[in-house]
Amino acid sequence: MRTGKTKVNDISRGGDEPLLEISSQDGMPRPSDQLLTIRPLTDEQRNRFEHSLDGISALGIPKPKSKGEEDKLVQSFLSGLRKLPSPDDNWTFWQPLVYSLESCVRCQTCSDACPIYLASGKQEIYRPTYRGEVLRRIIEKYIRAGGKISSWLTGEEMDLTWPVVARLAELAYRCTLCRRCAQWCPLGVDNALISRETRKPFSQELGIAPKELHDLGTAQQLRKGSPTGMTPLALRDNIELIEEELEEITGRKIEIPIDKEGAEILLLNNAGDFLSWPENTEAFAIILDALGISWTLSSDLAGYDSVNYGVWYDDVQLARIVVRHAEIAKKLKVRKIVVGECGHAHKTLLVIADRILTGELNIPRESALPWLEDAVCNGKIQLDPSKNDFPVTLHDPCSLVRLMGIVEPQRRILRKICPQFREMEPHGVENYCCGGGSGFAIMSARNFPDWKMTIAGRMKFKQVLDAFQDVKDPETKKYVCAPCSNCKGQLRDLLSYYQAREKYSIFYGGLAELIVNAMVDLEKPFIQWEWH
Amino acid sequence: MGGIVLFFFYGSILFCVIASVVRITKYVRAPLHLRWELYRGSSVYELPDWWKESPGRFGEKLTGAVLDILFLREFYHRNRSFWYFLFLFHTGFYLLFLWHIWLFITAVILPVESAGSGGLVFGHVATGLSLIGGSGILIKRIFDEELKVYYPRTHYLKWLLILLILAAGFLAVVFHFDSNMPDLLRYVKVQVTFQDLEHKLHPALAPASHVFFVSFWLLYLPFSHIPQIFFRYYQHLRWDDVPNRKGSAIERKVKEHLNRPINWSAPHIQPGKRWEEVIREVKDL
Numbered sequence: 121m122r123t124g125k126t127k128v129n130d131i132s133r134g135g136d137e138p139l140l141e142i143s144s145q146d147g148m149p150r151p152s153d154q155l156l157t158i159r160p161l162t163d164e165q166r167n168r169f170e171h172s173l174d175g176i177s178a179l180g181i182p183k184p185k186s187k188g189e190e191d192k193l194v195q196s197f198l199s200g201l202r203k204l205p206s207p208d209d210n211w212t213f214w215q216p217l218v219y220s221l222e223s224c225v226r227c228q229t230c231s232d233a234c235p236i237y238l239a240s241g242k243q244e245i246y247r248p249t250y251r252g253e254v255l256r257r258i259i260e261k262y263i264r265a266g267g268k269i270s271s272w273l274t275g276e277e278m279d280l281t282w283p284v285v286a287r288l289a290e291l292a293y294r295c296t297l298c299r300r301c302a303q304w305c306p307l308g309v310d311n312a313l314i315s316r317e318t319r320k321p322f323s324q325e326l327g328i329a330p331k332e333l334h335d336l337g338t339a340q341q342l343r344k345g346s347p348t349g350m351t352p353l354a355l356r357d358n359i360e361l362i363e364e365e366l367e368e369i370t371g372r373k374i375e376i377p378i379d380k381e382g383a384e385i386l387l388l389n390n391a392g393d394f395l396s397w398p399e400n401t402e403a404f405a406i407i408l409d410a411l412g413i414s415w416t417l418s419s420d421l422a423g424y425d426s427v428n429y430g431v432w433y434d435d436v437q438l439a440r441i442v443v444r445h446a447e448i449a450k451k452l453k454v455r456k457i458v459v460g461e462c463g464h465a466h467k468t469l470l471v472i473a474d475r476i477l478t479g480e481l482n483i484p485r486e487s488a489l490p491w492l493e494d495a496v497c498n499g500k501i502q503l504d505p506s507k508n509d510f511p512v513t514l515h516d517p518c519s520l521v522r523l524m525g526i527v528e529p530q531r532r533i534l535r536k537i538c539p540q541f542r543e544m545e546p547h548g549v550e551n552y553c554c555g556g557g558s559g560f561a562i563m564s565a566r567n568f569p570d571w572k573m574t575i576a577g578r579m580k581f582k583q584v585l586d587a588f589q590d591v592k593d594p595e596t597k598k599y600v601c602a603p604c605s606n607c608k609g610q611l612r613d614l615l616s617y618y619q620a621r622e623k624y625s626i627f628y629g630g631l632a633e634l635i636v637n638a639m640v641d642l643e644k645p646f647i648q649w650e651w652h
Numbered sequence: 653m654g655g656i657v658l659f660f661f662y663g664s665i666l667f668c669v670i671a672s673v674v675r676i677t678k679y680v681r682a683p684l685h686l687r688w689e690l691y692r693g694s695s696v697y698e699l700p701d702w703w704k705e706s707p708g709r710f711g712e713k714l715t716g717a718v719l720d721i722l723f724l725r726e727f728y729h730r731n732r733s734f735w736y737f738l739f740l741f742h743t744g745f746y747l748l749f750l751w752h753i754w755l756f757i758t759a760v761i762l763p764v765e766s767a768g769s770g771g772l773v774f775g776h777v778a779t780g781l782s783l784i785g786g787s788g789i790l791i792k793r794i795f796d797e798e799l800k801v802y803y804p805r806t807h808y809l810k811w812l813l814i815l816l817i818l819a820a821g822f823l824a825v826v827f828h829f830d831s832n833m834p835d836l837l838r839y840v841k842v843q844v845t846f847q848d849l850e851h852k853l854h855p856a857l858a859p860a861s862h863v864f865f866v867s868f869w870l871l872y873l874p875f876s877h878i879p880q881i882f883f884r885y886y887q888h889l890r891w892d893d894v895p896n897r898k899g900s901a902i903e904r905k906v907k908e909h910l911n912r913p914i915n916w917s918a919p920h921i922q923p924g925k926r927w928e929e930v931i932r933e934v935k936d937l
Contacts, residue, residue, distance in 0.1 A: 222877075226803045306726030325918055
């Protein structure tokens, strides 16, 4: 790894040469003896895609073919950038963004909070304040009145050229938006929001966003129903299969209602669960059946997938999916929407959507976790904790915990039903991101997955290993509970990458599965210790 | 020269007030934004039917704000080595603020001859704390590798100015007023009550230097981080758990925003239409 301090102005350096070349295993000590490598881009990829930030291409931005094209892109970026500090164009986040841009005192307290900065061996370009500093200097010079003179006077001049724009686009996707830095900042400056807002002009003005988030993400969800590509018909087929499995598990028929008008709740689950982790849906069905709650799924477009990738890069797509979810709930005449185990869907629908939905669309929305807690801790279902007598640790999804304050229900459940429950350190609102936040869990093009595993997810894997330090023996099966589909996706890749299942028998799964596994009514263990 | 100092001083006060009002007005008029919260612990979302809960956390927020401002708690927990000097400086600064209020009130309403040395000790302690803290901050900003990162060079000048203000004030009290409180209070009385214009137009060098540096600082103050306090604790930046209820002022504001035209121009957005229209149209995606 190239060391030596990168300066803010280095981002405007001309040419293709990356500011940083990550090519070996330096940085934070490795969490295991696994060899950490980040594959360089192929020659063909290097010729086609922008990679001059750190040799990684997350977005696959095609290189402009001419100076004219470069200039056009720069002007388009500038046009979008002008809208960021405008209360009219950017009313959605103007206040916290402007506050964050204007209030940083450069104490760098946030740097020690960032798992990416730490895991990279404190590489300057990953410092939480670096991208904010770049953005601030560009805004000061090109957008504020008299900016050119004041930038020159303060020595904070920065030329806006295509290399800056291309690097900034990639840099905005080297932050998981976990907002640990914001939690750490003594002044409440939110550098993660700055990352998110940096993504915005690229998406909302230039139409540049990771394919997995936009074309295959929000656009596909609105067009086909889900970023997984699952259509309403496929959903019904899937649910049929899940119902068959439920019958096998419980010995009786448990119906998963779809499009049941007038139900008490519309359960919004992540469609990834139906496909990759059907046991989570099965567990929810068993619990809701045991509680006798009137519930339904929706088979409407986007109604069977709680995800909303817009929250990570684009306000318009964010609002479109929020409105779509609310319209579906209204159409089904449910009393409220309950969000299943999906962190960002929680944050989006319960917190952010509260300033989007009005009138009849402002349908009550709540988390499934208090329901599960009520069922477990108030004795509404019979449980035998000895059925869960294996080491369990809890991963705190940032969206659930730090970003919306759902901290205790999941812990009270685990303390009640898992005799060998142990916390990761740190945990709760001070947790570390799984490394898959802000869309990273589903972004897998070119060499980005290597970066995601070795840098973004490194701290989380270390935490997982540390939590099971006393039971490393591979004979003992261990369970990382992650009540979030996105985090489960990242944990699946992370544990595979570090061969944690083979070496330490570390498995992962949701919270509902552990509850059902402890249910007295079920004769056979619900958790099968199979790798998904 | 005295006239310039006088004009500069009162002009800087006027400028500071107007510019601060303009800046604070900008924050107060900020549009309602999407909720982007951050929590230190459990929130109402841990409860079923959370929207029925009354947030009622004004007292808690206010207490938090006061404790943060007085003790810089976040720095204490997250950046202890920097906190020591920050805390000394800010404590001294707050005490100096109180000391000036005490000076103004005492000079005007109490017989100045009866002033004892307690006030003098108070002022010296406050100035000493600020000087030690301010010097420590400046030294750390110069030599600490982390604290140097991206720190604008103009901010080094800011600290120099603050130290000059403190030193000039201290020297004026000790040498010009000879640490004599009645003399100092008589001088302050003249300033505050606008008596004896001749005296004002021909100030002595030591107090004039102090006032001159303060005037510079007042010009800078509205652009500093201090007015940001309003922004942080005001207007829904954190812990805004007030739900958007039907028929509420929040809902009215949201509707107003959704009625605004959208100007972003990526292919998946139709610029010129209203937000309300755009977010309901998905056919061209």
